[in-house]
Amino acid sequence: MNVEPTTPDADQLTANTAFVAIDKGLLSGKVSEQVEAIVKFPSLFDRHPFPLLINSSMLKLADVFRVGSNFTRLCILRVCQQSERHLDKILNVDEVVRRIFSVIHSNDPVARGLALSTLGSLSAIIPQRKQVHHSIRQSLDARDPAELEAGILAAGRFAAVSKTFATNISERVSEMVQSVTTPVDTKLKLLNILQHMHHDTQTAATVRQLCVRLLPSFPSEQFVTTTLRVLTKLAAETLVDIPEQVELLLGYLTGDVRRAVKAAVLSELLQLSRRAAPLWSPANHGALIRFAAETRRTAEKAAALAVLVELARSVSVRQFDLAPDGPLMRLCQAEAYHEEAAVAGSAVQLLTALAVHCQERGVRPDVTGSAVAACDSLLLLLTSAGGAEGGRRLRAPLRCAVSLASDDATAALLLESVGGLARAAPAGPARRALLEALCAVGSQRPHVLAPLASDVLALLEAPDTDGDTTVQLCTLLLQLRGGSAVWPDSEQRALAAAAVRVSHWQAYKIARQAMRYGHHGAASRLLGPLLAHVSTEQMQFWLSALLEISEAEALLAAPPADRDMSVLSEASQRYARGLATLRASTSPTEQLEFPVEFCRLRWRSLQAHIRLWSACRTLQTSPPPACVANAGAAGARDDSQRSGRVTAQLQKSGAEFSSLADDYGRLHRASFDADPDSLAGVERLQRCCHLVAQAVGWAVRRTSPETVSAAACPAGPAAAAHPAEEACARAAAVVARAHQLSGAARGVDHRHTAALLAVSRLLTAAPLRLPRRFFQTLQRTVISLSVQPQPRSASEPVIAHPITSQLVVKIDGVVGHGRRGAVFRSIAQVQLRVTAALQGKPPADSKAQDTTIAMSRTVEPHNDYFHGQFLLDLRLPGIHVVTVDAHIVDADGIQWLTSSTEQLTVRAIDETQQSRPSRANSTQPH
Structure with a gap:
């Protein structure tokens, strides 16, 4: 279980509280306190990236930039550079730019350089500002090195986002690069601007011809490597020049003897192989293969082979x-x-x-x-x-x-x-x-590990085996047995001895692996001693829940022929205790939604199997009288009614298993952060419930047994060896064989109930492998919503709004990915749904019948931020509850049930009715 430590630091503060605390530092007269406040803004933006906060913060920083010292300006420049992904949320762009641009007119060249660099970091939101373009062009003629370097960097930033600026500045940069009076180090910096001249083909072709002409004119090592890098990046953006660029690079690879040049060329070839491998020709492949075979330098040979590896992993491998x-x-x-x-x-x-x-x-x-x-x-x-x-x-x-x-x-x-x-x-x-x-x-492929059993045991008993290695060896041993309840005594003794030698955390990891691979008997023996070695009550509840679950599954692992209803009842009781203990282990930081729901559905499935057994045995304990059954079947025109009440009980049981399958499907669609194996495990359990429901349908309604076989089909080739898949396949075979034996029998007889009991025994005896998501969360996706309008204070939760105008609901959302980011799947779109429901009965004179308004739209997050706006027409006076839901849509277009919800309470006011009594009172005589 992942438990992340939490401390009451700034992460738990609200956005407004954090902004007020930082703003106090900005207003301080001490430079040290101002700088300390400035450097906190990037983390503030990452925690609360909402437009109002970012806009207010940038206006404050722009003010400090305008009147502050060069050191504070440098700190603000770093803030802008670190927060570029949030700059597009600035609302008052003109005001921020005006305050920063005022420093351009300073007499201090360092201040002018800092202003240019800061404007360059804002280039994504002001790409077409002519005034800034003109200042950058003027800075290229500056005599001060700091101002000139800042102008070059700003020119590169604006050239990357503005087609107009790139086209206009290309000629000026070309002149400076070819000029004899321009220093070499300045030419190298100017060359980096040319890599952004890819907005139109004509400018890109002109710049490419210029760089190709410069290569023989400036044969120095640094100039050649820089020019080749610029040409590579330019070709990677335009794509049309990639074959020509590959030929050029291969020519330098075979013709230039300098090691630095060859290393740079191989690095650029690696980039092109990753970016556009299909555009490589067989001749290019042959030239690279010949170079790798002929060169004697190991570094160059390894780099050339790395390029071939990238090509082999792409569609270009077909040309090899x-x-x-x-x-x-x-x-x-x-x-x-x-x-x-x-x-x-x-x-x-x-x-x-x-x-x-x-x-x-x-x-x-x-x-x-x-x-x-x-x-x-x-x-x-x-x-x-x-x-x-x-x-x-x-x-x-x-x-x-x-x-x-x-x-x-x-x-x-x-x-x-x-x-x-x-x-x-x-x-x-x-x-x-x-x-x-x-x-x-x-x-x-666990079955291929069988020859390694003796080696694993030997390593487990070795005296130099440390704790982490012991955990890996025990995992191999658990994989080797594949959930089998019968273990050799030597392996059981080795596993027990290994758990004693390692630390308590490593023993828990071994027990966790045992539950993941279906060895619940071994897991219960390992978890029992750990209960006395926990430090918190939450961990005590967690381990107790795991112990109850493992003991329940160990009871179910008995041979199917020896299992009766008492075993299922005891396992169900243990699951009920484990579920209650698991719910007690939740905390505000660890909700354990997936483990709790997974355990609840497993307990419900055991209850459903118990009721199925009771229904099947009803036919033996209280068979229906023949005359009454025949009369009931003739009256209902349904031969299945000949079996009496067992038919109704089986139909109810089949509906229960169908409902369970739907619940497993909802759990699947609610597990956006789960790994693929965990989702596959949930899908297998859903398929087991479908199989039982369809088997009951075959027994009651005489549906075709092929539907039961279709439900048992494995999800893929690798899933065929899974215990649940094997149990489903055997259960489908049992139904097919019973169908052949029963023939044209009318009603439910002992052959049908025997087949259903066999199906239930097979599915409950299959070792349950707890998914990884039950224990670990490798991906954590959280959606935070900010809904406007909001009440003025917490004591006034109701927002008053007249019914004569529409209510504007603004939604700002932020997608949080935790520390690891998106591991398995990412969010492509967010579906926003707004529902407004009137509380209570509508007014008697109201003609509107629908008291609920529902609206939805889909937005795409940009830099993990999304925004939506709705207009609600609240025509009925009264209290309305407005609910805002944000649902996740992944890159494959699948909508997940993972969502975030916010609610508003709005009181719709009819102002005309409120003003009528005052007008009536004013007309009364005194």
Whole structure:
């Protein structure tokens, strides 16, 4: 469970309170206090990026910039540079620019330079300000170096966002670059401006011709590398010049002997391979392959192979010649066994990319065998070398090994090699890296780990095995058994002994892995001793809940033939206690919404299975009288009524399982931050509920058993070995066999109930693998809403609004991603929904029948900020509750139930009725 420490610092303050606290520092007469307040603005913007706050803050900073010292101006410049993603929320742009631009007329060149740099950082919101453009052009003629450098930087910023400025300034920059009087260091800075001249093809072509002409005229190393970098960035933006740029770079790669130039060229080729690999021609590939084969410098060879790796991972791999005697394969075979690990690593990555392409496309010849042999050789080389960085250097080849393990034969071959290296490697980072790769393969193909059982036990009993390595070895052991309730005694003793040797946190991690892989009996034995070693009440409740859940699942793991309703009832009771304890472990910082809902649905499913068993046994305990049943079926014209009340009970049970499947679907759509494996686990449980519902439908309504088989289809090839998928497939086979035996039987008989009981036993006996989302949150997405209007004070929660005008509801929202950012999926759009509902009955004289107003629109976040506005026509006087919901839409167009909600209370006032009594009173005689 992730528990992040929280302290009552500025993060918990409201935006207004934080702004007032910082504003006091700005008003101070001491420079130190002003600077301390200024440097707090970037973090304030990140916490509360709302337009009103940012606009007020920038106006304050612009005032300080206008009258402050150069040091405070420098600090404000840094604030603008660090907060560029929030500058588009400034509302009074003209006023902010006017206050900063006034410093341009100062007699101090340093102040003018700081003003130009600050305006350059604001270029995204003022791209077409002619006055600023003119000042930048004038600064290029400045004699002061600080002002000239600031003008060059500002020119580059404005050229990147303004087509007009880029077109107008290109000629002036070209003249200065070609001028003899311009210093070389200034020319190098001016060249960086030319990389932004990509707004129109004519200007881009002119600038490119200029730079190509300058290359032979200024052959110095620094000038050539800078010019080539500018040309590469210009070509990457225009795209039409990429083939020509690749040819130019390859010409310098083979024709220039300077190491710095070759290194710069290879870096630019790497950028172009990532940006536009399809535009490379086979001739370009051949030239790069020849250079990689002929060069003797290991750094250049490794860099050239890195470029080929990027090309091999793109669609350009289809243009490669994979013949065994071709130049590419000869290069790979020669360099994969190079004595330098960097070169061999790049060659192995290239072979891996080619092998993955061959496996996915079915291309012949397949180079998987060569890739596996080269990967084994590199792993052996790096493992034998050892050193403090051994684990870090093993990461890349181990990732290649995991990518190559796409089938059982290749995975078994790689695991045999990696397992032997892990057994022979000394304790430390290298062994942990090797074991991590084994765990990665075992999570997808656990059945190939069987030959490693003896090695895992030997390493567990080794005296030099540390705690982290023990956790990895126990994970391998848990993957190896795949949720089986029957374990060899040696492995059980090894697991118990390992849990005693490690720390309490590491023992908890082993228990967590046991629950993730369905070994709940082992998890309960590990969690029991940990209850006496927790420091907080919240952790006590959390571990108690896990213990109840693991004991309940351990009861369900008994063989299906030995399980009766008492076992299900006891497991359900344990789940109920675990759910109550789990709810007690929640806190304001850890809501545990997914674990609580997941546990609740599992408890409901056990209750549903208990009721299904009771319904099936009703046919044996109280069978319907034949005459009454036949008469009821004839009257209802439904043969299923011949079975009496068991039919109604089964129909109710089927509806309950259908409702459970819908609830699992809602949990799936509410888990935007869950990892793909956790979502797949929830989908499997939903499919199990669908299968039971359809099996009940087959027994009652005689639907086709093919619908039950369709519900049991696995989600993908890798999911076929999952215990839930196997149980679904076996349950579907039971229904199909029972359908053949029952034939044309009328009503529900003992064969149907026996099939339903067998389906229930199979599904409840399948080991439940708790998803990773149950324990860890790798991605945390939070939407914060600010809704206007707001009441004047907390004591007046109701906003008064006349019914003669429309209520304007303004919504500002911020998307927060936590510390790790978007790991699995990101927000593409946000759907805003506004609902206004009248509380109470409408007035008697009102003709309107609809008392609810619903509106929605979809907005796209920009820099994690979105804005929406609605006009509500509240024609009925009374109290209206306005609810604002923000729903997430991902890049695939899927709308998730994860949302944020805000409410407003509005009192609609009929001003005409309120003014009538006063007018009537004024007409009465005195």
